[in-house]
Amino acid sequence: xxxxxxxxxxxFRDQYPEDMGPRKHLIGIAEQRAERFGFQKVDVPSLESLExxxxxxxxxLVSQTYSFVDxxxxxxxxxxxxxxxxxxxxxxxxxxxxxxxxxxxxxxxxYEEPQAGRLREHIQFNADIFxxxxxxxxxxxxxxxxxxxxxxxxGGEYEIRxxxxxxxEKILKGIGIKDTRRAFAVIDRFRKVTKEEFLKDIGxxxxxxxxxxxxxxxxxxxxxxxxxxxxxxxxVQGIIWDGDAIERIIYTGRLIKTYTPSAVKYDxxxxxxxxxxxxxxxxxxxxxxxxxxxxxxxxxxxLAGLLSDQDIPAVGFGMGDAVIELLLKRVGKWxxxxxxxxxxxxxxxxxxxxxxxxxANSVRKYRRAVADISGRGLSAQMKAAASxxxxxxxxxxxxxxxxxxxxxxDMETGEQQTVSLKSFLESLE
Amino acid sequence: xxxxxxxxxxxFRDQYPEDMGPRKHLIGIAEQRAERFGFQKVDVPSLESLExxxxxxxxxLVSQTYSFVDxxxxxxxxxxxxxxxxxxxxxxxxxxxxxxxxxxxxxxxxYEEPQAGRLREHIQFNADIFxxxxxxxxxxxxxxxxxxxxxxxxGGEYEIRxxxxxxxEKILKGIGIKDTRRAFAVIDRFRKVTKEEFLKDIGxxxxxxxxxxxxxxxxxxxxxxxxxxxxxxxxVQGIIWDGDAIERIIYTGRLIKTYTPSAVKYDxxxxxxxxxxxxxxxxxxxxxxxxxxxxxxxxxxxLAGLLSDQDIPAVGFGMGDAVIELLLKRVGKWxxxxxxxxxxxxxxxxxxxxxxxxxANSVRKYRRAVADISGRGLSAQMKAAASxxxxxxxxxxxxxxxxxxxxxxDMETGEQQTVSLKSFLESLE
Numbered sequence: 041x042x043x044x045x046x047x048x049x050x051x052f053r054d055q056y057p058e059d060m061g062p063r064k065h066l067i068g069i070a071e072q073r074a075e076r077f078g079f080q081k082v083d084v085p086s087l088e089s090l091e092x093x094x095x096x097x098x099x100x101l102v103s104q105t106y107s108f109v110d111x112x113x114x115x116x117x118x119x120x121x122x123x124x125x126x127x128x129x130x131x132x133x134x135x136x137x138x139x140x141x142x143x144x145x146x147x148x149x150x151y152e153e154p155q156a157g158r159l160r161e162h163i164q165f166n167a168d169i170f171x172x173x174x175x176x177x178x179x180x181x182x183x184x185x186x187x188x189x190x191x192x193x194x195g196g197e198y199e200i201r202x203x204x205x206x207x208x209e210k211i212l213k214g215i216g217i218k219d220t221r222r223a224f225a226v227i228d229r230f231r232k233v234t235k236e237e238f239l240k241d242i243g244x245x246x247x248x249x250x251x252x253x254x255x256x257x258x259x260x261x262x263x264x265x266x267x268x269x270x271x272x273x274x275x276v277q278g279i280i281w282d283g284d285a286i287e288r289i290i291y292t293g294r295l296i297k298t299y300t301p302s303a304v305k306y307d308x309x310x311x312x313x314x315x316x317x318x319x320x321x322x323x324x325x326x327x328x329x330x331x332x333x334x335x336x337x338x339x340x341x342x343l344a345g346l347l348s349d350q351d352i353p354a355v356g357f358g359m360g361d362a363v364i365e366l367l368l369k370r371v372g373k374w375x376x377x378x379x380x381x382x383x384x385x386x387x388x389x390x391x392x393x394x395x396x397x398x399x400a401n402s403v404r405k406y407r408r409a410v411a412d413i414s415g416r417g418l419s420a421q422m423k424a425a426a427s428x429x430x431x432x433x434x435x436x437x438x439x440x441x442x443x444x445x446x447x448x449x450d451m452e453t454g455e456q457q458t459v460s461l462k463s464f465l466e467s468l469e
Numbered sequence: 470x471x472x473x474x475x476x477x478x479x480x481f482r483d484q485y486p487e488d489m490g491p492r493k494h495l496i497g498i499a500e501q502r503a504e505r506f507g508f509q510k511v512d513v514p515s516l517e518s519l520e521x522x523x524x525x526x527x528x529x530l531v532s533q534t535y536s537f538v539d540x541x542x543x544x545x546x547x548x549x550x551x552x553x554x555x556x557x558x559x560x561x562x563x564x565x566x567x568x569x570x571x572x573x574x575x576x577x578x579x580y581e582e583p584q585a586g587r588l589r590e591h592i593q594f595n596a597d598i599f600x601x602x603x604x605x606x607x608x609x610x611x612x613x614x615x616x617x618x619x620x621x622x623x624g625g626e627y628e629i630r631x632x633x634x635x636x637x638e639k640i641l642k643g644i645g646i647k648d649t650r651r652a653f654a655v656i657d658r659f660r661k662v663t664k665e666e667f668l669k670d671i672g673x674x675x676x677x678x679x680x681x682x683x684x685x686x687x688x689x690x691x692x693x694x695x696x697x698x699x700x701x702x703x704x705v706q707g708i709i710w711d712g713d714a715i716e717r718i719i720y721t722g723r724l725i726k727t728y729t730p731s732a733v734k735y736d737x738x739x740x741x742x743x744x745x746x747x748x749x750x751x752x753x754x755x756x757x758x759x760x761x762x763x764x765x766x767x768x769x770x771x772l773a774g775l776l777s778d779q780d781i782p783a784v785g786f787g788m789g790d791a792v793i794e795l796l797l798k799r800v801g802k803w804x805x806x807x808x809x810x811x812x813x814x815x816x817x818x819x820x821x822x823x824x825x826x827x828x829a830n831s832v833r834k835y836r837r838a839v840a841d842i843s844g845r846g847l848s849a850q851m852k853a854a855a856s857x858x859x860x861x862x863x864x865x866x867x868x869x870x871x872x873x874x875x876x877x878x879d880m881e882t883g884e885q886q887t888v889s890l891k892s893f894l895e896s897l898e
Contacts, residue, residue, distance in 0.1 A: 045524065045775075045776055045777060046517075046518055046520055046521045046524070046557055046776060047518070047543060048514060048517075049516055049517065049543065050517075052514030052516060053512075053514065053659075053789070054511075054513060054514070054554075054557075054558045055511055055512035056511060056562070056565075057509035057510065057511060057512070059507065060509070060510045060511050061510065061513055064510050075808075075837060076834065076836070076837050076838065077837075077838070077839075078811075078837055078838065078839030078840070078857070080486035080489070080490065081482055081486065081489045081490065081493050082483075082486060082489050083482075083484035083489055083492075084484070084516070085477060085478060085483070086482060086547075086576055086578070086590055087478055087480030087481060087535070087547075087578075088473055088475075088477075088478065088575065089476070089478065091475055092475045094811060095475070106539065108537035108538075109537075110535065110580065114478065116478060117515075118515075118547070118721050125483075126475070128475055129483045129485065132483070134487070136485075137853070137856055139842065139843065141839070142486070147515055147576070149515070149516075150541050151539065161515055165800060169842065172842055172843050174842050174843065174844060175475065175842065176822070176825075176826070176842035176844075177785065177842040179826065180826075180840060180842055183830070186739060187830075187833075195520070196672065196811075219777070228527075247836040261614070294823060295822075295823055295826055297824040298823050298827050298830055299830055300828070303753070335687070346474075347474055347475060348474060355840070372763075373544055379504075381727060382507075393724075394724055394727050395727070396605075396724060397608065397609075397612070397724055397727040398727050399607070401612070401616075401727055401728055402617075404502075404505040404506065407505070408504060408505050408506075408571070409507065410502065410506075410507030411507070411605065411609060413568065413598065413601055413603050413605035413606040414601050414603065415603060415605075415607055424566070424626070427566055428678070431478060439646070
């Protein structure tokens with residue numbers, strides 16, 4: 041280890057090429073799928089008034105932000121989320137025809153204790169559809185999420201779990217719970233506590249012992265969305281389900297299956313925090329259950345009304361780059377974009393050395409070319425060529441320059457031949 | 470204008486699709502050219518210890534940063550520059566074979582009064598070559614800069630101006646100036662002051678009246694690099710130029726011309742600040758002289774030694790996204806990536822509505838498809854299709870679904886025909 045006078049701050053990442061290449065590939069795939077789905081890229085300020093988050097989330101979130109008073113006396117924060125800024129942007133532009141499909145790849149910051157899959161700075165891919173409340177909009181967003189994971193080669197490695205906050209609310213009331221906000225908080229912690237703790241907590245929220253046991257059973261398994269009606273009947277007898285929310289989520293499940301062959305399950309334990317979401321909520325999990333959720337989102341129809349004078353229905357999701365990195369590494373797919381053939385330009389010229397750069401720049405019209413800029417001897421240059429990962433070396437000596445030729449070596453087989461520059465370039469076209 | 474409860478912070482940008490599309494194109498071109506030149510992408514933390522910048526630049530820069538004390542009591546800053554972090558990263562990894570070519574596209578922040586082409590937050594494309602001090606390395610970096618501008622369609626709209634800090638130092642000494650640091654500061658302000666002020670200031674730094682006038686003349690014009698020797702002879706008689714620095718920059722100029730047909734001029738007024746740079750320095754300017762420099766950089770061989778126990782020669786440049794945006798807008802090239810044919814999927818289905826999504830998702834294997842998710846009537850959907858910018862609409866009614874067909878309308882000509890889904894998809898392949 042080198043001796044450094046300055047250290048990196050804990051929870052932040054130095055991203056060397058071996059990780060940045062795969063990360064660029066990951067974000068590139070997400071962007072490409074979003075563009076194919078008709079989403080347009082937007083970006084937001086990295087600093088916002090702290091007030092934006094106080095309005096949205098209250099002081100709990102605020103205590104976990106990088107907030108400070110700037111030189112102009114403003115209370116500002118490095119953004120912990122993308123969506124509030126995007127909603128602020130959209131609400132300010134009534135001229136933009138809705139619905140709109142927007143995505144972004146911001147960096148986000150939280151002052152938290154770093155742990156696996158959770159950093160103080162991360163990149164988050166976000167996509168939202170604003171201006172329409174329909175099961176098709178919900179499924180476009182969830183379908184995009186699945187399409188990104190499938191395009192990354194993760195088919196069969198993940199499943200999507202959905203729930204609906206309205207249905208959960210109705211269930212809680214149906215089993216006699218009055219303080220549903222408190223019960224939501226208990227369900228939100230379901231996977232972090234023991235069964236005994238859960239039963240005690242949900243009991244304190246107003247559930248009878250029998251209902252608490254039934255709820256525990258319901259929360260403990262994921263099932264096909266089509267089974268929802270039967271299971272609800274077993275859980276809560278005597279309620280009349282008006283059916284709309286249930287029919288809608290069953291239809292949404294059917295729609296999602298047109299996007300991906302992946303499993304889509306109902307999971308009542310999906311809550312996604314206490315406020316904010318108003319309808320469908322969803323997360324994607326690796327099937328081995330080793331990591332936190334890979335991505336998550338849902339419908340939030342009330343946020344614009346909090347931040348502006350407009351109501352704008354919205355559905356979206358966010359995918360941080362840390363958990364998916366762990367999953368892609370586990371399955372051996374944390375890899376950069378394929379680069380194709382690439383050329384290491386080795387020069388032995390002592391005069392009119394520009395010829396090597398003429399060759400490099402001609403190759404760059406078609407392919408990657410790394411020009412050796414060191415003036416080292418041939419064997420040192422060939423060693424560098426080998427460690428560069430280039431598929432070919434192009435060797436240029438006095439003979440090649442005077443004849444307008446190049447000597448091309450296949451780095452794998454070691455075979456080499458001298459050809460005219462012209463025909464070499466034609467072979468790249 | 471909508472009524473907003475929260476405003477954006479001054480000097481920061483909301484990036485709507487109409488600007489984000491061209492910006493994505495700009496950054497994409499820069500990244501693609503860098504990859505072709507064999508540069509690898511890296512990224513750095515957005516927060517660093519303030520000390521990193523104190524060591525590099527002293528308190529003047531620090532007073533223009535977004536710095537604060539974090540919840541853990543650390544003095545931190547939102548990074549105002551990319552290079553110090555990259556040098557910190559490289560110095561920490563002696564195992565990486567050098568030279569290395571690294572690039573990045575960080576967001577950077579400065580607490581300054583916003584003005585045209587200068588914002589409190591901007592994106593900067595950066596590229597550096599570490600580990601070798603050669604004219605070829607210098608020209609690879611300057612050549613990459615030119616290649617990016619050329620690939621953006623800016624050929625003929627800009628010129629590159631170069632100078633060399635060692636040569637400038639020698640000139641200043643040659644005309645009798647002892648406090649060359651102070652004289653550098655005067656030259657750095659050359660374009661911001663009147664001739665009279667310049668003459669007075671350079672006189673205070675120790676130049677005779679005659680030499681001050683000669684220096685003014687030298688600074689006032691850009692010329693072909695080949696003319697450097699003659700011009701130096703006229704300016705400073707009696708100095709023996711050992712010639713290395715001059716031969717090198719003339720050769721570098723010749724190399725740069727293998728990358729770009731653009732003009733490459735010598736410009737003694739290019740200084741680029743007071744510390745940091747040790748050899749060649751360069752900037753690109755729009756030929757009309759309307760804006761600040763589009764990009765700039767140079768050789769800085771001493772930075773690693775300040776931050777670590779190693780000396781690592783380095784050359785690089787940075788290009789912010791604000792000035793080039795102004796230039797691209799002026800020449801009508803602030804445009805997004807071409808998107809090709811794209812399809813607006815309009816659905817009139819009342820049942821088994823999934824078919825519309827099956828079509829959308831099939832199209833997305835090959836092209837962009839925007840699915841209408843509103844459940845509106847046909848004329849409203851066609852109006853949305855027209856304003857979406859899609860080249861075609863795909864209309865799906867009960868007849869199309871039952872026959873596994875689609876009706877495809879050319880949005881420009883209005884012509885439409887109904888074909889089997891299978892043959893439609895084959896036409897996209």
